[in-house]
Amino acid sequence: MADIFISYARADRDRIEKLATALEAQGHSVWWDRHIDAGEAFARTIEHELSAAKTVVVAWSQHSHFSEWVKDEAAFARKHNKLFPVQLDDQEPPLGFRQIQVVDLSSWRGDARAEPFLHLVRSLRRKIAGDDSGLATAAIAAPATPRTGLSDHVRRHRLAIGFSAVALCLVLAFAVLRNAGGEGRSHEPSIAVLPFTIMSTDAEDGFFADGLSEEIINDLSKIGALQVVGRTYSLSQAERGGSIADVSRALGVAHILEGSVRRDGDRLRITMQLVNAENGVHLWSEIYDHTFENIFAIQEDIARNVADALRVEILGSENEVLQTHASMDPETERLFLIAQARYRAHGLVDLAEAARLYMSVMERQPTHGPAAAGYVRTLREQHVRYAHASWGHYIETGRPLLEKVLAVAPDNPSVRSAYAQLLADEVRDRAGLREILRLPILLTLHGLDPAALVEAEREALAAYDLDPKSIEAIETLAFIKLMRRLSPIEDILGLYQKAIAIDPLARNAAMGIGDTYFVYGHFEEAYEAYAAVAGAHPDYAPAQLVLGFLAPQKELGLPHFERARRHGGSVFDYNSEASVWFEWGEAEKAVDIISDYEGPHYTTLIAKTQALYYQGNYAEMADAYREMVDASQDKFVAMFAIAALANDGRLDAARDLIAEHFPGLIDQSPAPVDASTIRVLPYAAAVLSAANERDAAEQLCENGVQYIKQQNLFLRGYYWPTRFLCFAVLGDEAGAVREIKGAIDRGHQFYVVWLPTPISAPFYDATILGPLLNNTDYQAQVDRIRKINAQSYERYRAAQNASGE
Helix, strand or coil: CCCEEEECCHHHHHHHHHHHHHHHHCCCCEECHHHCCCCCCHHHHHHHHHHHCCEEEEEECCCHHHCHHHHHHHHHHHHCCCEEEEECCCCCCCCCCCCCCEEECCCCCCCCCCHHHHHHHHHHHHHHCCCCCCHHHHCECCCCCCCCCHHHHHHHCCCCCCCCCCCCCHHHHHHHHHHHHHCCCCCCCEEEECCCEECCCCHHHHHHHHHHHHHHHHHHHCCCCCEEECCCHHHCHHHHCCCHHHHHHHHCCCEEEEEEEEEECCEEEEEEEEEECCCCCEEEEEEEEEEHHHHHHHHHHHHHHHHHHCCCCCCHHHHHHHCHHHHCCHHHHHHHHHHHHHHHHCCHHHHHHHHHHHHHHHHHCCCCHHHHHHHHHHHHHHHHHHCCCCHHHHHHHHHHHHHHHHHHCCCCHHHHHHHHHHHHHHHHHHCCCCCCCCCHHHHCCCCCCHHHHHHHHHHHHHHHHHCCCCHHHHHHHHHHHHHHCCCCHHHHHHHHHHHHHHCCCCHHHHHHHHHHHHHCCCHHHHHHHHHHHHHHCCCCHHHHHHHHHHCCCHHHHHHHHHHHHHHCCCHHHHHHHHHHHHHCCCHHHHHHHHHCCCCCHHHHHHHHHHHHHHHCCHHHHHHHHHHHHHHHCCHHHHHHHHHHHHHCCCHHHHHHHHHHHCCCCCCCCCCCCCCCCCCCHHHHHHHHHHCCCHHHHHHHHHHHHHHHHHCCCHHHCCHHHHHHHHHHHCCCHHHHHHHHHHHHHCCCHHHHCCCCCCCCCCCHHHHHHHHHHHCHHHHHHHHHHHHHHHHHHHHHHHHHHHCCC
C-alpha cells in the first residue's frame, strides 16, 4: 500500500512516470497503474489502492478533463478528504473540482530541483500529515468564473435523454439538454459544421465533400476551447427548410460553418463562411482555388481561421495535431475521405465500396490507422446490418491488421476503439453468440463471462482517453460496459448521452440508450428511448424494427415492420414483416414479401429458407440451411440447420452436422459443454431424444446445467432457459412450466420478446417445444408474459398521452 495514489489520463503517461519517479526519490511510496500485474483484476486492484492511499494526486490536463475514470477517482478522493489536484497544462479542472486549489505543474519538465516540484513536495508532506493550511501558499487558485463545459451539462441532466415521446426529435431534445437549469449556452465558443453544398453532378464528389466536412469537424474538435457539434449531415437548410438561426437553436450552438465544393479535374474550389447565428453576421469567409495537392493546407487553414475569428487560442499540442496531415499523400487522403463518407452512408453498396477504398488507401500506406480501423468496422457492419457471411473474415482479418497498425501507432484512438470492439466480438464469438441480427435488444448477450471482456474494456478506455470527443471511442466504451453489465446504469447512459451531446444525430448512441434501459430491466424507458430515435429518424430501419418487436400485439408492430422493410432493405427487415403475416395465417402474403428480397448469395439463402418454411416445405428448407452452413461456417447457423434436419426426420445428417461443428458434444462422456456449445445443447439433446437415446439426452442436459452452475451464470438469466428447453426436449412438461414461471417471477423478462414467437428460429416450436404448445399451463404462462408486456406498453402510451405528444 502506497502513501500516494496518482490518477491520470493515459495520454499523460510519460509525464506521470517522471512525476512518480521524482516523488519516490523524495522518499514517498507511490502507486499508479503501471504496478498492476498481469492477470490481476484491473478495477479491483485500483479500488483497493485508491482506498488504501493517504492522498490521491489527481493530474488534471486537457486529456484527464474528459476522463470519466479520473473524475470518478477524484470524486472518491474528495469524499474521503484525500484529494490533491495538480495541473499539467493550462486546462482547468472540470466543474465540481474548480473550488479546490491546484498545484501548477504546467511548466515542470521533470527537474526535481525546479521550484514547482519543490512546492508540490512541501504541500504533499503537509497533506499526508493532515495539515492543509499551507497548501494555498504553494498553489494557484482556481479561476473565479468557471466555464460551464458541455460534458458537465450532460452529467447534470444525464437522464433527460430517453424520456422523449415518439414525435420528439433528438435534435430538439439535445437543445433542451444543453440549456437546462437556466444556465443558457456555454461561455465557450460553440460551432456546427453543416454539410457542404456540392457544385457538381459527380456522385463521387458528393462523398468527397462529406468526407472533407468530417475531417474539418475532426480538426476543429482538436481545439480544446471550442465546442464542436458532430456530423450534422441531415441538418442542412435544404433538408430542414429552416434558417441558420433555426439550425443554430436546434443544435444549441452560436456559430455555423458552411461551405461549398466544386471539383474540376485536379482543381478544387472550396468556399467557406463562418456565421454568427444570432445576428447573421459573417465573421469570416474565404475562397480556396487550388489543386488537390493543397488539400491539407486548406483543412489546416480553415481550422486556424475559425479559431482566429472566434478568438480561440490554439495550444502547442493542438498546433502539432493540426500539422500532422502535412506528411500525407493527397490522393491517399482523397480516397480516404470518400471511403469515410461511404461508410457513414451504411448502405449495402456503400459498405462494399467503402471496404474497397479503405483497402486502396492501405495499399498506398499500409499503416494508415484510420483506414485500417474503417476497413475492420466496415467488415463488421456488412455482417451485422446485412448478414453477409463475413463474420469469420472480420475476426480473422481484423485482429492481425489492427495489431500491425497498433505496433506502429499505439496512440491512434480510432484503431484502439476498433480493436476494443473486435476483442469484445471475439468474446461473443467464443460464447456462440454470433447472431446475424440487427435487433439491439437481442444483443444483451446473456451467458457471457464478464471477466473475458476486461481486455476489451481496457482498450476502449485507452481509446477514450486518447480522444474523449471521438464518437466511435465513446460508443465502443459504452457498448462494452453494457456487455459486462458491471457498471451502474447511469455511467453507461452518461457515455451515450455524451456522444449525443457531441453529435445530436448519433443514432447508434441513441439506440444504445434504449439498449441500456432494456438490458437493465427498465422496459418503459427503453420503449421511450427507441421511440425517440424513430421520431427523430422515421426512416431508420433498426429503430422501427425494435419497436415492431416490442409491440405487445402484432397489429401494433406491423406498421413498424413495414417501414423497416421499405427503408432498411436487409433480409431481416423483409422477414420481420413476413413473419407477422404468417402468424395471422396469411402464408401466401408472407411468401410474397420475403420472395421480393434480392441480395448477395448468402442473404438470399436466408430469404429462401424462410420462404420454404412459410410454404411448409421443410425438406428443401433443411437443404437450404445446410447450404447456408457451407457458405458461412457459422456455428449459429449450424444450430438452426441441425434443428431443420431433425425436424425433417434426417437424424443422421443432424448428427453429422453436430460432429462437424461441435465435436465431441454427443459422442463423449462427459460432453465438452462450454460457452460455445451451451446454446446448441438443447438442439443436440433434441436430436438424441428423437433417436431414442434418452439417457444420452438427459446426460447432455445435466452437463449443461452443471456448466451453468460452475460459471455462476444464474443471475445473468441464462440458467433458466437452458433448463426450460431441456425439460421440454425430455417431455417433462411440468418441469418446463415450472422453469418459465420461475423466470417470470424473477423478472427475466428479456425472454418475453422472443419466447412466444421465435421469429429467428422457425422450427423452434416443432423441434424443441413439441407437446408444450398444447399444454394449457404453458399457454397460461405465455399469456402472462404477453400481459406483462402489454401492460408495460400501455403505461408507456399513457405517459405519451399525458405529455401531449
